Amino acid sequence: MMSDRIRGLLIAWAVSIGAVVTALLASLVVVALAGSSPAEAAQALFDGAFGSTNRTAAMLAKAVPLTLAALGWVLAFSARRINVGLEGQILAGGAVAATIGLLVGGVPAALHLPLLVLGGIAGGALWAGIAAWLWVKRDVNEIIATLLLNLIMVQAVSWLVSGPLEEPTHTLGQTEPIAATARWPVLIPGTVLHWDLLLVPLLAVGLSFFLRGTTAGFRLRATGANPAFAAYSGIRTARVSALALVASGGIAGLAGASLIGATPQANMADNFSANYGFEGIVVALLARNSPLGCIPAAFLFASLKQGGGLLEARAGVPSGLVLVTQGLVIILVAGAGYLFERRRTRRVTAKAPSQPLPSEAPASDPTR
Amino acid sequence: MRQAEAPESPESSGRGFLRMQGITKRYPGVVANEDVTFEVRSGEIHALLGENGAGKSTLMKILDGVAQADEGSIWIRGRQVAIRRPKDAQQLGIGMVHQHFMLVDDMTVTENVALAAPGRLAARADLAAVRDRLRRLAERHGLAVDPDARISDLSVGERQRVEIVKLLYRDADLLVLDEPTAVLTGGEWQHLATVLRELARHGKSVVIITHKLGEVFDIADRCTVLRGGRVVGTVTTAEASVRDLVRMMVGREVLLNVPRAAAEPGAVVLEVRGVHLRDDDGRTRLEDVNLSIRSGEVVGVAGVEGNGQTELVDILAGARQPTRGEVRIGDVRIERLDPRQAAAAGTAVIPEDRHRDAVALSLSLADNLTVKNLGESRFARWGILRRQAVREHCRRLVREYDIRVPGIDVRMRQLSGGNQQKAVVARELDRAPRLLIAAQPTRGLDIGAMEFVYRCVNRHREQGGATLLVSSEMDEILALSDRVVVMVKGRVAGVLSGAEATPETVGHLMSGAAEAMA
Numbered sequence: 001m002m003s004d005r006i007r008g009l010l011i012a013w014a015v016s017i018g019a020v021v022t023a024l025l026a027s028l029v030v031v032a033l034a035g036s037s038p039a040e041a042a043q044a045l046f047d048g049a050f051g052s053t054n055r056t057a058a059m060l061a062k063a064v065p066l067t068l069a070a071l072g073w074v075l076a077f078s079a080r081r082i083n084v085g086l087e088g089q090i091l092a093g094g095a096v097a098a099t100i101g102l103l104v105g106g107v108p109a110a111l112h113l114p115l116l117v118l119g120g121i122a123g124g125a126l127w128a129g130i131a132a133w134l135w136v137k138r139d140v141n142e143i144i145a146t147l148l149l150n151l152i153m154v155q156a157v158s159w160l161v162s163g164p165l166e167e168p169t170h171t172l173g174q175t176e177p178i179a180a181t182a183r184w185p186v187l188i189p190g191t192v193l194h195w196d197l198l199l200v201p202l203l204a205v206g207l208s209f210f211l212r213g214t215t216a217g218f219r220l221r222a223t224g225a226n227p228a229f230a231a232y233s234g235i236r237t238a239r240v241s242a243l244a245l246v247a248s249g250g251i252a253g254l255a256g257a258s259l260i261g262a263t264p265q266a267n268m269a270d271n272f273s274a275n276y277g278f279e280g281i282v283v284a285l286l287a288r289n290s291p292l293g294c295i296p297a298a299f300l301f302a303s304l305k306q307g308g309g310l311l312e313a314r315a316g317v318p319s320g321l322v323l324v325t326q327g328l329v330i331i332l333v334a335g336a337g338y339l340f341e342r343r344r345t346r347r348v349t350a351k352a353p354s355q356p357l358p359s360e361a362p363a364s365d366p367t368r
Numbered sequence: 369m370r371q372a373e374a375p376e377s378p379e380s381s382g383r384g385f386l387r388m389q390g391i392t393k394r395y396p397g398v399v400a401n402e403d404v405t406f407e408v409r410s411g412e413i414h415a416l417l418g419e420n421g422a423g424k425s426t427l428m429k430i431l432d433g434v435a436q437a438d439e440g441s442i443w444i445r446g447r448q449v450a451i452r453r454p455k456d457a458q459q460l461g462i463g464m465v466h467q468h469f470m471l472v473d474d475m476t477v478t479e480n481v482a483l484a485a486p487g488r489l490a491a492r493a494d495l496a497a498v499r500d501r502l503r504r505l506a507e508r509h510g511l512a513v514d515p516d517a518r519i520s521d522l523s524v525g526e527r528q529r530v531e532i533v534k535l536l537y538r539d540a541d542l543l544v545l546d547e548p549t550a551v552l553t554g555g556e557w558q559h560l561a562t563v564l565r566e567l568a569r570h571g572k573s574v575v576i577i578t579h580k581l582g583e584v585f586d587i588a589d590r591c592t593v594l595r596g597g598r599v600v601g602t603v604t605t606a607e608a609s610v611r612d613l614v615r616m617m618v619g620r621e622v623l624l625n626v627p628r629a630a631a632e633p634g635a636v637v638l639e640v641r642g643v644h645l646r647d648d649d650g651r652t653r654l655e656d657v658n659l660s661i662r663s664g665e666v667v668g669v670a671g672v673e674g675n676g677q678t679e680l681v682d683i684l685a686g687a688r689q690p691t692r693g694e695v696r697i698g699d700v701r702i703e704r705l706d707p708r709q710a711a712a713a714g715t716a717v718i719p720e721d722r723h724r725d726a727v728a729l730s731l732s733l734a735d736n737l738t739v740k741n742l743g744e745s746r747f748a749r750w751g752i753l754r755r756q757a758v759r760e761h762c763r764r765l766v767r768e769y770d771i772r773v774p775g776i777d778v779r780m781r782q783l784s785g786g787n788q789q790k791a792v793v794a795r796e797l798d799r800a801p802r803l804l805i806a807a808q809p810t811r812g813l814d815i816g817a818m819e820f821v822y823r824c825v826n827r828h829r830e831q832g833g834a835t836l837l838v839s840s841e842m843d844e845i846l847a848l849s850d851r852v853v854v855m856v857k858g859r860v861a862g863v864l865s866g867a868e869a870t871p872e873t874v875g876h877l878m879s880g881a882a883e884a885m886a
Contacts (some may be wrong), residue, residue, distance in 0.1 A: 044663075083617050187466075213752060213755070214748075214751050214752055214753060215742045215743075215748045215751050215753060216751055218735065218739070218742060218753065220733065221731065221735070221744065222728055222731065225728035225729075225730045225731045226724075226727070226728040226729070226730075226731075228724045228725050229724070229725055229726065229728045229739075230715070230728070230739075231687065231707065232685065232687060232725040232726070233707065233739045233740050234706075234707040234708040234711050234717060234740060236708075309713055338545055341885060
């Protein structure tokens with residue numbers, strides 16, 4: 001059985017890696033068809049992400065919010081709640097964090113940074129909490145609620161940065177930099193990489209353990225696997241699901257705090273999240289909802305995002321190409337996953353009587 | 369074209385219609401069929417009997433062209449044939465009625481039959497012609513089917529008839545029905561049996577795949593028993609006894625009617641007083657239900673399904689609130705019973721709908737076994753699961769309750785129905801409950817697993833537990849209960865002591881009360 005599980009994991013990895021490689025190759029074919037040199041484009045993409053310490057650091061910095069958003073998705077999805085409001089929760093978390101960074105003054109960094117982080121979590125959790133409340137009390141589908149809350153938060157941030165929190169000149173549509181005491185310290189001097197990178201392994205491992213090794217995680221998985229069964233087993237499924245949504249928003253809000261407090265400019269501008277909330281969902285898809293898998297998946301997407309910058313300048317290829325690659329990855333992973341699931345179901349069906357049972361045992365026969 | 373060779377008299381092509389000779393089918397690690405020889409005559413009803421996993425389905429998949437035999441040959445009317453695809457099987461006149469019907473719900477009967485008919489689409493699209501022939505076929509074989517009815521408006525029994533008509537329309541000579549009664553009520557089964565007999569009289573061959581002996585004795589002329597992938601024997605039903613067939617099927621004597629010590633009822637464990645339930649549509653589901661069960665006592669609730677039993681179980685399990693009335697477990701009056709409180713008060717539940725309420729198919733066996741133990745300190749401290757303790761506990765349950773699995777990490781989905789049910793029974797009874805609510809506890813189980821569940825219920829009773837057994841199987845109620853409560857239309861129509869309860873007295877109460885209320 002154990003070997004079966006390991007084989008399953010290996011196949012899952014092979015599917016993801018195969019999809020990525022295929023998508024990259026296909027993108028190069030697109031480059032060739034457009035009349036540019038695929039070799040040059042590949043080189044530019046690679047250099048863009050890994051060509052210098054600065055670029056690698058920038059790539060890693062992008063991986064932080066991507067991973068966190070993906071983990072947020074995985075947490076909610078383990079209870080089978082679809083949180084497509086990660087973007088709005090990132091913005092909400094960032095907005096609270098920026099407010100704390102701007103308005104709270106005269107406190108030491110040892111207090112101010114934790115405040116910023118907690119504020120971010122609280123902001124994201126609160127924003128997701130609205131959707132959770134609507135779902136529990138008013139039976140509003142959480143997909144719709146979270147999606148629409150995104151739109152509201154985009155406008156709210158716009159209003160904040162061009163209104164109450166705008167910098168004194170009122171020309172740039174952004175806030176002033178937040179207090180130095182509220183910022184994440186720089187990890188590699190001279191680069192944009194901050195210590196918030198530590199959140200990536202911490203939260204990925206933490207979530208992995210939470211889901212497998214704690215009673216709360218068990219209740220979450222049971223609720224996601226079969227709500228009727230979970231309820232019959234004495235689990236308060238509505239509460240568990242709502243809390244999963246709220247916690248998911250909290251992780252997204254943490255990403256928002258990083259986008260404010262772990263950047264060189266350290267301020268809040270219009271639309272500062274730039275789609276991390278949606279790309280995080282794609283990362284989770286590529287990781288097949290495994291918390292640890294989110295790390296490599298996020299690094300891949302961060303590399304594409306970062307590497308795309310050089311494509312246009314060096315190879316004359318529109319940086320939009322990386323969107324093509326991303327799109328291909330999504331289609332391939334989803335498609336391969338579907339085929340794989342079907343194949344596996346069939347294999348289990350065919351193999352079913354093969355469990356090493358005594359001959360008169362009622363072996364499984366899922367076909368009926 | 370095939371009609372030309374289809375003989376009107378079953379004898380004209382020899383005795384046998386189908387002969388599967390020396391069929392062997394191996395799957396990695398197991399032999400599903402080993403040297404199986406199976407013969408069906410024209411005009412006979414032949415039961416293929418065996419427990420789950422005995423190889424019945426594999427054999428029929430080979431016949432249907434879904435799977436290929438590794439060894440062996442198939443002969444139809446004395447000629448060897450190759451069946452590589454389901455289409456080959458169709459052209460040879462072999463038709464299957466699967467347990468899960470292959471019908472398009474939004475289409476009419478005629479449209480469904482046309483879809484499944486052989487030939488080019490253009491020929492099939494002449495719906496008027498299809499409808500005509502369909503009507504003639506249905507009349508000839510005594511199948512009441514309205515060609516214009518939409519499938520979604522039909523009952524399960526009617527849908528099954530549509531499946532049969534589909535096969536007749538394709539000129540099938542051999543009809544294979546997979547567990548035909550799994551979805552039928554008793555009355556519908558009688559109707560189906562009549563139809564099948566009629567088909568056999570017209571020279572068609574019928575095979576029913578089943579693990580229920582009742583069906584075999586109801587209609588089968590002959591019966592082939594499979595066990596562990598091999599043929600145990602083929603017998604003429606009229607010359608066989610239930611006991612013979614059970615021994616062939618299970619490989620040992622099975623005692624469903626275990627002699628039990630006389631009941632020694634103790635203190636009242638469950639007390640239901642004046643429970644009413646009105647559903648969301650305002651219909652009364654339960655009306656003034658009174659019930660009490662003492663420790664060491666099994667109370668069986670008999671009655672045609674849909675007369676309030678499901679609702680009563682839901683209330684006692686805490687999954688639903690009564691509109692009015694009182695439930696006491698032990699000395700505690702439970703105001704608003706929820707599943708947690710019910711469990712805390714010592715109630716164990718074997719829910720009626722296993723896949724919906726009792727298991728999570730996508731989780732592991734270990735997860736399914738421990739889902740109700742999360743609050744116990746031996747399994748979790750500070751919210752952290754104690755992995756070693758959990759795993760040891762699961763391994764012990766697997767051993768003690770004879771759950772046959774390669775390990776505790778298998779997905780629940782991969783277990784047979786019998787093993788899934790054993791897991792549910794293990795989870796519920798291992799907590800030594802005061803009260804066991806068992807709803808249809810042996811539904812879908814083969815006879816070996818059934819015996820196991822009976823033993824568990826009896827052991828619970830001997831240990832002084834109280835049991836409420838809800839079952840639509842009269843034999844089960846009579847074999848296990850100390851008292852029998854008959855429910856009709858949401859009311860208790862009568863209570864019989866174990867000595868008074870016979871199929872006649874219980875049946876009389878069921879029908880008598882129904883008439884009195886009508």
